[in-house]
Amino acid sequence: MSGLVCLQGGGEFSTACRGMDRALAARGTGPVVVTALAGEVGHDYATATANGVAHLASVTDRTVVGAPDVRQDPAAALEVLATASLLVLPGGSPSRLLSALTDTPAGALLAELVAAGTDVMGASAGAMVLCPWMVLPDRRGAGAVSVARGLGLVPGLLVVPHWSGGSSRGDWLQVVRDQVPDDLEVLGLPEESGVLVEDGALTAVGQRPARLVSTGRDLPVGESWTRP
Numbered sequence: 001m002s003g004l005v006c007l008q009g010g011g012e013f014s015t016a017c018r019g020m021d022r023a024l025a026a027r028g029t030g031p032v033v034v035t036a037l038a039g040e041v042g043h044d045y046a047t048a049t050a051n052g053v054a055h056l057a058s059v060t061d062r063t064v065v066g067a068p069d070v071r072q073d074p075a076a077a078l079e080v081l082a083t084a085s086l087l088v089l090p091g092g093s094p095s096r097l098l099s100a101l102t103d104t105p106a107g108a109l110l111a112e113l114v115a116a117g118t119d120v121m122g123a124s125a126g127a128m129v130l131c132p133w134m135v136l137p138d139r140r141g142a143g144a145v146s147v148a149r150g151l152g153l154v155p156g157l158l159v160v161p162h163w164s165g166g167s168s169r170g171d172w173l174q175v176v177r178d179q180v181p182d183d184l185e186v187l188g189l190p191e192e193s194g195v196l197v198e199d200g201a202l203t204a205v206g207q208r209p210a211r212l213v214s215t216g217r218d219l220p221v222g223e224s225w226t227r228p
Helices: 015-025 041-055 072-080 093-101 108-115 166-177
Strands: 004-010 031-033 064-066 086-089 121-125 134-143 146-147 157-160 185-188 193-198 200-206 209-212 218-219 224-226
Touching: 004 015, 015 041, 015 121, 015 193, 015 200, 031 041, 041 064, 072 108, 093 108, 093 134, 108 121, 134 157, 134 166, 146 166, 157 166, 166 185, 193 209
Parallel strands: 004 121, 031 064, 031 086, 086 121, 157 185
Antiparallel strands: 004 193, 134 146, 185 209, 193 200, 200 224, 209 218
């Protein structure tokens, strides 16, 4: 990983996210590109992408654009995605986002961009997919939520978004304990909050502390933590 990655827990593009997103957008000068691939093709994608563009344009003077849907127009989408100095992946369906990135060239391009120094912000499903493993609550097997390999662009983490405490995600945490390598740090991210990942360190940002579930402690906003 070379570019900075911002993992957010959801509730993205709300008023409470403006400070966090303004600071993130202030890091660069190139285009901000939004692609809401966790949404359904068509109206859902267009609406979610437009919402992200409007929000980010309100917190930065940088050019903010929405990419065409790579599932409909791969060539045009990849051309726009390649211009990003900040690429934004909003939330939605984790399974749909994972498929959109792995079944098209977009996932490979994303890996190339991050390696070259492009910053990425992923919220909820967008944060989950950037990690080596992710929970797929919209894909169940044998009565339990499923897990799958993510893109692995942020090593050593598994994100649990919309975090409000362990009991609210008990089924997720159980399947993680059963099926995911135990050397991953499970990261509980509340809505309108997140972490910046840079040079191996996590720095909490937004409204509320991040939860280092595996380590058993909260990471207060503004504080940093590096895995031992």
